[in-house]
Amino acid sequence: MKAKIIITPKKAVLDPQGKTVQGALEHIGYNGIRAVHIGKYIEIELDSDDRESAKKQLEEACYMFLSNPVIEDYKLEIE
Amino acid sequence: MKAKIIITPKKAVLDPQGKTVQGALEHIGYNGIRAVHIGKYIEIELDSDDRESAKKQLEEACYMFLSNPVIEDYKLEIE
Amino acid sequence: MRFAVIQFPASNCDQDAIYAIRFLGHNADFVWHKENSLNGADVVIIPGGFSYGDYLRTGAIARFSPIMQTVCEFAKNSGIVIGICNGFQILCEAGLLPGALIRNRSLQFRCEHVFLKPATFNSPFTCKIPQEKLLKIPVAHGEGCYYASPETIQELKTNDQILFQYCDKDGNLTEQSSPNGSLLNIAGICNQTRNVCGMMPHPERACELILNSEDGNFIFQSIIHSLSKTADKTAIKS
Amino acid sequence: MTEPKITPELIQKHNLSPQEYEQIKAVLGREPTYTELGIFSVMWSEHCSYKNTRPLLKTFPTKSPRILVGAGEENAGIIDIGDGLAIAFKIESHNHPSAVEPFQGAATGVGGIIRDIFTMGARPICVLDSLRFGEISNSEVRRLFNGVVAGIAHYGNCFGIPTIAGEVYFDEAYEGNPLINVFCLGVLKHNQIARGRACGIGNPVFYVGPATGRDGLAGAAFASQDLTDESAEQQRGAVQVGDPFMEKLVCEACLELLATGAVAGIQDMGAAGLTCSTCETAARADTGIEIELKKVPQRAPDMTPYEIMLSESQERMLIIVHKGREEEVKTIFDKWDLPWAQIGYVTDTGRMVVKYDGKVVADIPAKAIATESPVYHREAREPSYISEVRSFKIEQIQRKFEPSEQLELLLANPSIASKNWVFRQYDYMVRNNTVVYPGSDAAVIRIKADCLPPDPEDVNIGSATKITDAKISEKFIAVSSDCNGSYVYLDPYEGSKLAVVEAARNLACSGATPLGVTDNLNFGNPYNPELFWQLKESVRGIAEACRALNTPITGGNCSLYNQSPIGQIDPTPTIAMVGLIEDRNHITTQWFKDEGNTILLLGLPVDVEDPLQGLGGSAYLRTVYGIKNGTPPRCDLNRAILLNETILGLIHGGSIKSAHDCSEGGLATCLAECCISHQIARNTPALIGAEINLTKEVIEKFKLDSDKILPEALLFGETQNRVVITTLPQYAGKILSRAAIYNYPAAIIGKVGGSKLIIKTDVGEHLWDVSKLYDIWWNSIAKAMH
Numbered sequence A, B: 001m002k003a004k005i006i007i008t009p010k011k012a013v014l015d016p017q018g019k020t021v022q023g024a025l026e027h028i029g030y031n032g033i034r035a036v037h038i039g040k041y042i043e044i045e046l047d048s049d050d051r052e053s054a055k056k057q058l059e060e061a062c063y064m065f066l067s068n069p070v071i072e073d074y075k076l077e078i079e
Numbered sequence C: 001m002r003f004a005v006i007q008f009p010a011s012n013c014d015q016d017a018i019y020a021i022r023f024l025g026h027n028a029d030f031v032w033h034k035e036n037s038l039n040g041a042d043v044v045i046i047p048g049g050f051s052y053g054d055y056l057r058t059g060a061i062a063r064f065s066p067i068m069q070t071v072c073e074f075a076k077n078s079g080i081v082i083g084i085c086n087g088f089q090i091l092c093e094a095g096l097l098p099g100a101l102i103r104n105r106s107l108q109f110r111c112e113h114v115f116l117k118p119a120t121f122n123s124p125f126t127c128k129i130p131q132e133k134l135l136k137i138p139v140a141h142g143e144g145c146y147y148a149s150p151e152t153i154q155e156l157k158t159n160d161q162i163l164f165q166y167c168d169k170d171g172n173l174t175e176q177s178s179p180n181g182s183l184l185n186i187a188g189i190c191n192q193t194r195n196v197c198g199m200m201p202h203p204e205r206a207c208e209l210i211l212n213s214e215d216g217n218f219i220f221q222s223i224i225h226s227l228s229k230t231a232d233k234t235a236i237k238s
Numbered sequence D: 001m002t003e004p005k006i007t008p009e010l011i012q013k014h015n016l017s018p019q020e021y022e023q024i025k026a027v028l029g030r031e032p033t034y035t036e037l038g039i040f041s042v043m044w045s046e047h048c049s050y051k052n053t054r055p056l057l058k059t060f061p062t063k064s065p066r067i068l069v070g071a072g073e074e075n076a077g078i079i080d081i082g083d084g085l086a087i088a089f090k091i092e093s094h095n096h097p098s099a100v101e102p103f104q105g106a107a108t109g110v111g112g113i114i115r116d117i118f119t120m121g122a123r124p125i126c127v128l129d130s131l132r133f134g135e136i137s138n139s140e141v142r143r144l145f146n147g148v149v150a151g152i153a154h155y156g157n158c159f160g161i162p163t164i165a166g167e168v169y170f171d172e173a174y175e176g177n178p179l180i181n182v183f184c185l186g187v188l189k190h191n192q193i194a195r196g197r198a199c200g201i202g203n204p205v206f207y208v209g210p211a212t213g214r215d216g217l218a219g220a221a222f223a224s225q226d227l228t229d230e231s232a233e234q235q236r237g238a239v240q241v242g243d244p245f246m247e248k249l250v251c252e253a254c255l256e257l258l259a260t261g262a263v264a265g266i267q268d269m270g271a272a273g274l275t276c277s278t279c280e281t282a283a284r285a286d287t288g289i290e291i292e293l294k295k296v297p298q299r300a301p302d303m304t305p306y307e308i309m310l311s312e313s314q315e316r317m318l319i320i321v322h323k324g325r326e327e328e329v330k331t332i333f334d335k336w337d338l339p340w341a342q343i344g345y346v347t348d349t350g351r352m353v354v355k356y357d358g359k360v361v362a363d364i365p366a367k368a369i370a371t372e373s374p375v376y377h378r379e380a381r382e383p384s385y386i387s388e389v390r391s392f393k394i395e396q397i398q399r400k401f402e403p404s405e406q407l408e409l410l411l412a413n414p415s416i417a418s419k420n421w422v423f424r425q426y427d428y429m430v431r432n433n434t435v436v437y438p439g440s441d442a443a444v445i446r447i448k449a450d451c452l453p454p455d456p457e458d459v460n461i462g463s464a465t466k467i468t469d470a471k472i473s474e475k476f477i478a479v480s481s482d483c484n485g486s487y488v489y490l491d492p493y494e495g496s497k498l499a500v501v502e503a504a505r506n507l508a509c510s511g512a513t514p515l516g517v518t519d520n521l522n523f524g525n526p527y528n529p530e531l532f533w534q535l536k537e538s539v540r541g542i543a544e545a546c547r548a549l550n551t552p553i554t555g556g557n558c559s560l561y562n563q564s565p566i567g568q569i570d571p572t573p574t575i576a577m578v579g580l581i582e583d584r585n586h587i588t589t590q591w592f593k594d595e596g597n598t599i600l601l602l603g604l605p606v607d608v609e610d611p612l613q614g615l616g617g618s619a620y621l622r623t624v625y626g627i628k629n630g631t632p633p634r635c636d637l638n639r640a641i642l643l644n645e646t647i648l649g650l651i652h653g654g655s656i657k658s659a660h661d662c663s664e665g666g667l668a669t670c671l672a673e674c675c676i677s678h679q680i681a682r683n684t685p686a687l688i689g690a691e692i693n694l695t696k697e698v699i700e701k702f703k704l705d706s707d708k709i710l711p712e713a714l715l716f717g718e719t720q721n722r723v724v725i726t727t728l729p730q731y732a733g734k735i736l737s738r739a740a741i742y743n744y745p746a747a748i749i750g751k752v753g754g755s756k757l758i759i760k761t762d763v764g765e766h767l768w769d770v771s772k773l774y775d776i777w778w779n780s781i782a783k784a785m786h
């Protein structure tokens, strides 16, 4: 089983990386870009097959540890 | 329209961050973790609605710029 | 001898490179990244720093600057290019050097002096280093762990492209002596044609005793020496 | 757009008292608008107005012939260092934001203080960080510590400024309310000083730097309240994120623009952002200013005038340009790919007028908000704990003197242990000027021609600036920051004097003549009379010590309301002192140099007139017995002055090989540090041993009676005004007679050499392997963090 976690900067929070990459993409010649956001991707390979309990456990890990809830949001998916 | 790009370190490349997070998760009591991989998540908001051409353009951007093929793989999705 | 030091937004060791070269009595000036001429320089230095904040990936954005086209041309025509720290990262991103630099294994930035063992003297960057000499030169980076595929590493070895390796004070290539966990303790390499060099340590920060080491000068003197040799040859020919 | 109605609750939420609200109405002659209420609330907050501390700060010495820009005049003070050169420096706290988000809080703290320096027209050349955390054994503390250090590293390294010195203390008292004080120093020529003044009626006002978002809304107000779970929660929604890359560009662009002479006035947007920068520049210049908020670049949709005015988005500057020279601004900022906007102009009305889409949303006399805030004289009362502290006697503890283990314990104490885990994450060398790295008493940085901001002839508008070949006469600046919070807690007056004196001593040991001080007063809630007493006593001590040492205060920062949900912090007035070295041969480091060098102690081994003999508030009592009690060591200012003069005289005479002051952990710790603190390269210390004799015969040379000295006081007591120096044997006699001329106690106590530290006392011979001591000291923090 695999857990996939996407962590993104909160919308209200400044994302200097995203802004700079947007600028670079435009500079290289990509047009029509409204915004770029850059976050983290975490993949966790798990032994167990119990989706429910894994989800519950990892939700907590996401909030407490993997993301920084002050400035980031996260999305957890179990596959 | 939105493009979502996930960039992960190639399996052969060492991922000290993944290792550290795995260690930390185990330390706080999460068991049964086989591996942790840490990558990047990029979201691009686009003006256009033409999926096909966006996809083509961005494939190139992913390969040429957003990822480094020496050390990373990417996955592009358009939504 | 004229050195061009490329200035990207947030190149911040640019000034140090100029200082070190002028300290040796040669000319050095900035070239702005939006320009596309090197103004007749003999050597190009891509300096350290955090070009474009190192956002996305170190060196990833800078290599799209207009001046990098010119630098690539210059390199193709056997021009001497040295990338230091962020400059090394940019050269890898630009494909002028093989491999990539990833995060230090400690996951922390490291600033300290290290010892370097020249792995070859057959290059314009190492030819004037005395045999048996270990260089004491500082590093200051968060992403200096050199990585390349096994095939590339093999090629580097076969072609004698490894220039510097981290070592301890007695010259042993120990794991402990590397500040970042690079494969084979690699601190610097050159391309196959031996005119492009990338290195993580900062020779420009080791250019006078008051800064704790003068060992960096061996590298610049090697460059100057090999260029004046070719200059002599062309002078004889013409 | 409709604005909320102003109610008593709303006023209270803005941290304004009913009387203050009356005062606002009196200033305006009417009810304020909502936007105006917000403006008053931030400008009259403690953080911006210093309303509770101003009467105290007035007592600081602020004058000397070297001062070019004095305390309070501008964003930072400026001191003349001769030959037409000057330095600008200042310290600032970012305590509350770092408690909420350590990485970004600390990072933006660095960004803020760097802006204060280049705003003055100076090129920032170094940063110093003074940090306080709870006990390192606590995992939450480790998270904060890790985040703060990474944040400082991130910002400073990316900006390309060396972080060359600092301090780190761990003490329960700071749990939940860490202290993050950051200092920055810049250099410039006298004729390059820029002013934060909105001069020249009709001059256009430019906004440069990134767009405004809702970041740190009313951060100044947040810093002016007790740190509670609730206030922290509110602030979470509005965390400021630093962008060092942007700041580097803004700095270079501003220095380039200043060189063109097109700038009439310049100010950073720090606390209270656009509000503070507009009203302060107008107030300083005796002019008015009018801006249109629609023209302000905005990052978030639908921002209200209130939000735009109070936002603390980072890396923004306000620039007043000479009319007709707008093109230069545009060309330079375009070159650096930086956003800019012309948002208003200077008026002659004395008012700050803010419009939104042509409609006036605020119209306030600029001086009324910038300089005429209310001032309060708070009540001060000696706290009850003080009498208990004063009555502490050494007999109250069960003494166990086991020097072998105890020295090791002290060296492992994370407040004393090497801070390499911290400073190896900082680029302390970038720009080729750092001459003495972190790890000696004071860091030393060189000033060479390329440290200066560009001159007009260097600017090549639209292309790279040139670096001049011009030579300047080489100079060196030494910096040190010091404050032992335990001492200040135990006796705010003496403890604060000690902080000043220690900073000066660190500079003298490095060969530098002290020039001036910037202070960061980290204290508790001023409305609490006992806490206010700490502040008042501390200011009295700092003022007295700075006056005596002839080191005027050139500026500083007050951070009050420091308390965690658990309790009060130790009052912590961080002293950052700056000194000058004019000759490279005078630069001195703390570590022992060569086998056979003679070791001398300048100063009395123990202050026997202190009933606690220097053990009060010592690291020894804390580490071995777990107590923070007793009166701190006595601070004799005259001795401090004499000692500094003696050391500097000796250093200038060329006979000193090393000099290290005794501070936490006492003489034994100091000697151990001399043996182990020289790091040549990664994993390569330069270790050297020493043989020390502190038996009766040596103690008598100081005219002291050995029998009256407690053995632990001799090794670990923190008696002040002591320095360990080394010299070639043939110079020792000369040094002793020199000290005698200054009437300063001194004697030979041993010699350098071997691989062991051996200390002989009347109770026996104590012996340590220096490699073992090194290992303990060097790795202690890394181990704790693992």
Ligand SMILES: Nc1ncnc2c1ncn2[C@@H]1O[C@H](COP(=O)(O)OP(=O)(O)O)[C@@H](O)[C@H]1O
Pocket: D129, D130, D131, D163, D164, D165, D166, D167, D168, D415, D416, D419, D422, D423, D437, D438, D439, D440, D441, D442, D443, D481, D482, D506, D663, D664
């Ligand atoms: N946070 C820090 N950043 C940079 N350097 C530091 C930091 N903390 C301590 N140092 C350096 O470590 C050395 C020892 O610090 P400290 O124990 O506070 O010295 P002292 O007691 O002499 O004031 C000094 O050179 C100091 O500048």
Ligand SMILES: [Mg+2]
Pocket: D440, D441, D506, D661, D663
């Ligand atoms: Mg000291």
